[in-house]
Amino acid sequence: MSKLGTLGARLHHGEVGYDFVKNRKIWYGISILITITAIVGLAVRGLHMGIEFQGGAVFTTPKNMSASVSQTETWAEDASGHDAIVQKLGDGSLRIQIAGTDTQQSDQIKEDLSKNLDVPAEKINADLVGPSWGDQIANKAWQGLGIFMVLVVIYLAIAFEWRMALAAFVALIHDITITVGIYALVGFEVTPGTVIGLLTILGYSLYDTVVVFDSLKEQTRDITKQTRWTYAEIANRSINSTLVRSINTTVVALLPVAGLLFIGGGVLGAGMLNDISLSLFVGLAAGAYSSIFIATPLVADLKEAEPQMKALKKRVLAKRAQAAAKGETTDSAADEGAYDADEPDDAAPAVVGPRDQPASRGRGRGRPSGKRR
Amino acid sequence: MVAPKKGKSASAQSKPGRSLALILIAIVALTGGMFASGHTTPRLGIDLAGGTSITLRAVPEAGQESAINKTNMDTAVDIMNRRVNGLGVSEAEVQTQGDRNIIVNIPKGTNSKEARQQVGTTAKLYFRPVVATELSGANATGSPSPSETGGASDKATDKATDKATEKATDGDKATDGDKASGTPSDSASASATSQGRAASDALKADPSPSAKSSGGASPSPSASASGDDAAAKVQQQYAALDCTDKGARAKAGEGAKPTDSTVACGQNAQGQWQKYILGPAAVDGTDVNKAEAVFNTQTAAGWTVTMKFTDKGSKKFADITGKLAQNQSPQNQFAIVLDNEVVSDPYVSQALTGGSAEISGNFDQEEAQGLANVLSYGALPLTFKEDSVTTVTAALGGEQLKAGLIAGAIGLALVVLYLLFYYRGLSFIAVCSLLVSAGLTYVLMSLLGPTIGFALNLPAVCGAIVAIGITADSFIVYFERVRDEIREGRTLRPAVERAWPRARRTILVSDFVSFLAAAVLFIVTVGKVQGFAFTLGLTTLLDVVVVFLFTKPLLTLMARRTFFASGHKWSGLDPKALGAKPPLRRTRRPSRPAGPVDPKEA
Numbered sequence: 001m002s003k004l005g006t007l008g009a010r011l012h013h014g015e016v017g018y019d020f021v022k023n024r025k026i027w028y029g030i031s032i033l034i035t036i037t038a039i040v041g042l043a044v045r046g047l048h049m050g051i052e053f054q055g056g057a058v059f060t061t062p063k064n065m066s067a068s069v070s071q072t073e074t075w076a077e078d079a080s081g082h083d084a085i086v087q088k089l090g091d092g093s094l095r096i097q098i099a100g101t102d103t104q105q106s107d108q109i110k111e112d113l114s115k116n117l118d119v120p121a122e123k124i125n126a127d128l129v130g131p132s133w134g135d136q137i138a139n140k141a142w143q144g145l146g147i148f149m150v151l152v153v154i155y156l157a158i159a160f161e162w163r164m165a166l167a168a169f170v171a172l173i174h175d176i177t178i179t180v181g182i183y184a185l186v187g188f189e190v191t192p193g194t195v196i197g198l199l200t201i202l203g204y205s206l207y208d209t210v211v212v213f214d215s216l217k218e219q220t221r222d223i224t225k226q227t228r229w230t231y232a233e234i235a236n237r238s239i240n241s242t243l244v245r246s247i248n249t250t251v252v253a254l255l256p257v258a259g260l261l262f263i264g265g266g267v268l269g270a271g272m273l274n275d276i277s278l279s280l281f282v283g284l285a286a287g288a289y290s291s292i293f294i295a296t297p298l299v300a301d302l303k304e305a306e307p308q309m310k311a312l313k314k315r316v317l318a319k320r321a322q323a324a325a326k327g328e329t330t331d332s333a334a335d336e337g338a339y340d341a342d343e344p345d346d347a348a349p350a351v352v353g354p355r356d357q358p359a360s361r362g363r364g365r366g367r368p369s370g371k372r373r
Numbered sequence: 374m375v376a377p378k379k380g381k382s383a384s385a386q387s388k389p390g391r392s393l394a395l396i397l398i399a400i401v402a403l404t405g406g407m408f409a410s411g412h413t414t415p416r417l418g419i420d421l422a423g424g425t426s427i428t429l430r431a432v433p434e435a436g437q438e439s440a441i442n443k444t445n446m447d448t449a450v451d452i453m454n455r456r457v458n459g460l461g462v463s464e465a466e467v468q469t470q471g472d473r474n475i476i477v478n479i480p481k482g483t484n485s486k487e488a489r490q491q492v493g494t495t496a497k498l499y500f501r502p503v504v505a506t507e508l509s510g511a512n513a514t515g516s517p518s519p520s521e522t523g524g525a526s527d528k529a530t531d532k533a534t535d536k537a538t539e540k541a542t543d544g545d546k547a548t549d550g551d552k553a554s555g556t557p558s559d560s561a562s563a564s565a566t567s568q569g570r571a572a573s574d575a576l577k578a579d580p581s582p583s584a585k586s587s588g589g590a591s592p593s594p595s596a597s598a599s600g601d602d603a604a605a606k607v608q609q610q611y612a613a614l615d616c617t618d619k620g621a622r623a624k625a626g627e628g629a630k631p632t633d634s635t636v637a638c639g640q641n642a643q644g645q646w647q648k649y650i651l652g653p654a655a656v657d658g659t660d661v662n663k664a665e666a667v668f669n670t671q672t673a674a675g676w677t678v679t680m681k682f683t684d685k686g687s688k689k690f691a692d693i694t695g696k697l698a699q700n701q702s703p704q705n706q707f708a709i710v711l712d713n714e715v716v717s718d719p720y721v722s723q724a725l726t727g728g729s730a731e732i733s734g735n736f737d738q739e740e741a742q743g744l745a746n747v748l749s750y751g752a753l754p755l756t757f758k759e760d761s762v763t764t765v766t767a768a769l770g771g772e773q774l775k776a777g778l779i780a781g782a783i784g785l786a787l788v789v790l791y792l793l794f795y796y797r798g799l800s801f802i803a804v805c806s807l808l809v810s811a812g813l814t815y816v817l818m819s820l821l822g823p824t825i826g827f828a829l830n831l832p833a834v835c836g837a838i839v840a841i842g843i844t845a846d847s848f849i850v851y852f853e854r855v856r857d858e859i860r861e862g863r864t865l866r867p868a869v870e871r872a873w874p875r876a877r878r879t880i881l882v883s884d885f886v887s888f889l890a891a892a893v894l895f896i897v898t899v900g901k902v903q904g905f906a907f908t909l910g911l912t913t914l915l916d917v918v919v920v921f922l923f924t925k926p927l928l929t930l931m932a933r934r935t936f937f938a939s940g941h942k943w944s945g946l947d948p949k950a951l952g953a954k955p956p957l958r959r960t961r962r963p964s965r966p967a968g969p970v971d972p973k974e975a
Contacts, residue, residue, distance in 0.1 A: 052761075062768060106762075126764040133428065133760035137902070140471065144897035148890055155889065159882060196832055196905045199898075200839060203890035203909070207843070207883045211850065214879045241857075248795065248849045253842030255791060256784025260838055263780035273773075273780060276835045276905075 021236040024297035031174055031294055038181020045184050050191040053138065055131030056082075056099040057106040059113060062123050063093045072096060072117065079112035080105070102130065134192075141195045145176075148202060160213050163302040168209045171295035175205045175286040182282050193275025200276075201283030204253065208291035211249075212242050216296065224308060227315045235300040239292055250288040257281050389926030396922040400809070403816045415815070416822030418830030418904065421774040423481035423767030429453075429757040431473045440755055441473050448746040449755060450475055452711070468826070470903070475757065478828075481767045498658025498747070500690070501651035502697060503706040503718055504634065505611070508647055607650060610636045616646035639708065639715025649715055651708050655693035658711075660686025664748030666741035669733070676741035677733040680748055687728035695724030709748065716747050777834035784838050785811070788845050796852060802931060803848040806924040810844050813915050818908075832901045836908030843887055844916045848924060850883075851876040855928070869932045873925060880920055888913045 020027070051058050057080075067075075069086045076084035076096050085097040094117075098109065106128040114121040149169065156165035179198060183190060216238040223231060260277035303309050407413060419426040431449070433440040446469045453475065454467040466478040616638035637649050663681045682690050697705045698721045706720040719732045732744065765773075785807070792800035814837060821827035854876040858868035891910030895903055931937050 060769065062766070123766055123768070124764075125766050125769050126762065128759075128762040130430075130758065130760040132430065136430070136474075136760070137898075140898045141902065144894050144902075147897060148893040151889055151893065152886060155886070192901050193832070196835070196902050199890070199894055199902065200836075200905070200909070203887045204842075206886045206890070207846070210883045210886050211879055214882055218875070245849055245853045248853070249842070249846045251791060252788055252845045252849065253839075255787035256781075256838045256841045259783035259787060260780045260835065263776050263783065273776060273831065273835060276832070280839065 020239045021232045021297045021300045027293040035177050038177050041181050041185040047184050047190050048187050050189045051097050052129050052192050053134030054099055055129055056101050058127040059096040060125040061094045067117055075116040079109045137192050160217055164213050164299050167295045167298035171290040174290050178286040179283045191275045194279045197276040197279030205287030209295045212296050215242050227319050230313045230316050231303045231309045232300040235296050239296050389929040392922045392926040407816050407819050412819050412823050415818040415829040418828040419478050420765050420831045421770050423765050423770035425479045426763045427477040428760040429475040430760045431755045432758050499654035499710045500656035501654050501708050501710050503703050503708050504650040504652050506649045506703050607634045611650050614648045616648045637713050637715050656689045661748050664745045666745040676736040676738050677731050678741050678745045679731045681729045691726040694721045697721040698723045711747050717744055781838045784841055802927050806919050809923050810915055810919045830904045832905035833908040836905040840912035847880045847916055847920045850879050865932045865938045869928055884913050884917050
């Protein structure tokens with residue numbers, strides 16, 4: 001079996017595990033750092049908005065144009081009286097961007113270009129955008145974003161609880177900030193395609209988070225009835241047990257996007273496919289990161305602040321101290337009630353938190369392996 | 374929340390064949406429907422098929438923000454549809470988008486420039502007096518046209534001219550003979566009822582002396598001023614006009630100024646084309662304050678259209694109706710002309726001075742509302758501004774479609790390879806499910822084209838490709854669950870059943886979030902984002918259907934086969950490879966509490 005499968009098994013049995021929750025301060029720190037960088041980048045460099053957002057025209061000529069880029073640029077500037085950006089695409093077609101023209105003026109420019117380039121006007125693809133269209137797309141997108149967030153927070157608050165909703169919300173903001181920040185820092189052009197990609201990230205980012213939360217909810221159902229694990233430990237366990245799925249999902253989601261990116265960037269040169277897949281690519285990575293490193297630890301933090309959970313933690317710690325004093329032999333006997341049962345009967349590892357918490361926990365590690373059967 | 378009770382799974386598991394049969398029947402039925410409807414490929418959007426797409430934004434007049442409402446936008450769409458399709462454009466499509474945008478999609482092969490001009494200009498609605506009218510087309514072309522050119526030329530536009538009147542009535546008679554073949558006896562009254570619509574004063578005002586006096590000063594001065602040439606030209610145009618020809622219809626009266634006489638076409642109540650000579654515009658569309666369709670219960674007139682005029686309009690309307698009322702048919706009619714097409718030609722029996730009027734006829738509700746819409750368009754306090762114009766050549770469209778399909782194929786292939794590598798034999802089920810899902814998506818997209826006007830555009834293709842990931846993830850959730858159960862030491866069949874309820878809940882919860890995102894995007898956003906959201910939502914729904922009705926039953930069936938059940942090395946369910954524990958020893962503590970011992974999420 002593949003290595004991931006074995007890793008999955010070990011994660012499942014708690015033989016290995018990474019303490020995501022314990023090291024959360026580090027992750028928070030990293031995320032805050034990235035977010036600050038993103039915001040600074042956004043403030044200093046700003047976003048490179050495409051023609052669609054500032055108004056203007058984009059013309060694309062047929063393939064295999066003989067005219068040079070600089071020559072075309074001159075023609076376009078003469079025709080429009082504005083600055084023109086000309087790119088030669090992979091298939092030899094020219095992409096001419098002229099900002100600041102209105103739609104009426106653009107017709108004339110197209111005629112001139114067609115004359116100069118010796119291409120019939122019908123063969124030139126034109127994208128003429130009025131200055132307010134981009135604003136409208138952006139405004140609608142923000143509006144959609146807002147409505148979606150409100151709905152999703154309400155839904156998560158009902159399906160799970162408000163702390164999880166809040167954490168998911170923070171993770172979502174985090175993803176979007178990072179993606180936008182990367183766009184600002186690298187200077188990718190923002191087009192409606194980018195916006196589409198960005199909005200899709202919403203769904204994906206939450207999708208991942210929701211799966212972890214679902215597991216967390218299930219495992220913590222009767223948490224107050226036991227004294228073996230604290231909430232944070234169970235949260236960590238949830239992350240670890242869904243890790244394989246998270247990896248798989250991210251890989252499977254990224255593969256088609258990679259296909260899009262390859263085709264969009266490599267074959268078409270530029271355009272909608274490229275824009276969507278690029279922002280998706282960035283956003284998916286951020287989404288996978290945030291659901292593991294930000295959302296769940298945040299829930300743990302919020303939960304641990306609850307008096308009930310505080311009390312539980314105290315009990316758990318007390319019990320551990322006691323157990324440590326008694327020595328390892330009484331270890332399993334010390335567990336109470338239901339939890340006693342699943343020690344020998346490993347078929348039900350459910351609530352059992354990470355069995356090998358870092359050595360400091362002093363428990364489980366030293367158990368004879370025979371116990372595991 | 375979304376999670377059903379655990380016990381329910383038992384019933385589903387026992388009859389995997391039934392669910393499989395169900396989805397198979399659904400697929401066959403949908404595919405059959407697709408072939409029966411003749412739409413075997415999804416309708417392509419402008420960016421894939423080539424053509425021009427124009428986005429217009431409604432701009433209200435200052436201080437009239439509320440003018441942007443559904444009724445007004447629908448009226449505007451109606452009008453634009455009429456115009457664009459009047460160009461002889463095939464399948465041009467006009468629809469509202471969001472609350473203030475109108476999208477006009479014009480397929481390739483048409484003169485996009487002309488279409489843009491048509492769409493971009495504001496509608497012109499005029500009330501013009503009818504000078505002459507007759508049926509147009511093959512059956513009526515011969516009769517009056519050759520004779521009239523000479524004599525009528527000098528004063529054709531002046532309605533007082535005998536010749537014109539005579540000819541016109543002749544033409545009218547021919548009309549009546551054609552359409553009301555049963556009652557040839559009374560030609561005058563027949564023409565009045567069947568073709569002209571009575572406009573009566575809603576306020577029942579008496580014919581006022583003022584109307585009479587103004588009746589003498591006809592609107593003709595402008596016509597006579599413009600000279601005989603113009604009149605002759607109009608006559609010539611009229612003679613040559615064949616309204617049954619779409620192209621000729623579109624050109625009729627093109628570029629005519631409101632102060633000039635012109636020719637126009639219109640459809641009568643029988644759906645026949647009729648041509649008109651029309652005098653100079655007497656009332657402007659903007660003089661109409663309000664128009665609505667009303668069901669008149671008092672006079673048993675059925676559906677009628679009431680108009681209210683502005684102060685200026687009232688005066689003009691009183692003038693024109695006063696003059697018209699003194700004339701013979703058809704010169705007692707006025708034509709309501711929208712973009713040079715006669716939409717209605719009511720006759721007037723008296724001067725209407727009240728500032729409001731009612732048009733009655735044998736309307737049904739739809740007709741009355743249509744006419745009211747047209748009338749209100751003149752009063753629509755909206756102008757439309759071009760927000761974006763995208764012209765895609767057929768070559769680029771085809772290329773983008775190809776690129777999208779290749780990207781999809783690559784994406785699918787990569788996912789399949791990954792699943793194959795990771796899940797081995799189990800991936801057979803995943804790949805089957807993906808194929809079923811892809812097939813259903815394709816069939817539904819094809820069917821949704823004609824039914825709800827869905828057009829596959831580039832963002833929609835992207836949405837479908839991205840959805841491969843979402844769909845595959847549902848299998849991953851379930852498979853990981855099953856494998857976890859096997860790691861617990863269960864054999865395959867119980868593992869499959871035990872894993873299902875929890876996997877199901879996870880799938881539902883996460884798909885719901887994904888669907889929510891798609892739905893919100895679809896409702897709120899405009900333009901390309903919408904197409905994307907639509908496919909994403911559709912595929913998410915399909916994902917749930919496929920997982921429930923196909924993947925799960927198939928896995929249940931497969932679990933019975935030795936290849937999987939014995940945990941063959943290549944089945945992806947090899948307990949050893951999964952690191953399973955030795956078989957359970959459940960004898961020790963049979964009464965484990967249900968709650969906390971639930972296995973983990975996948």
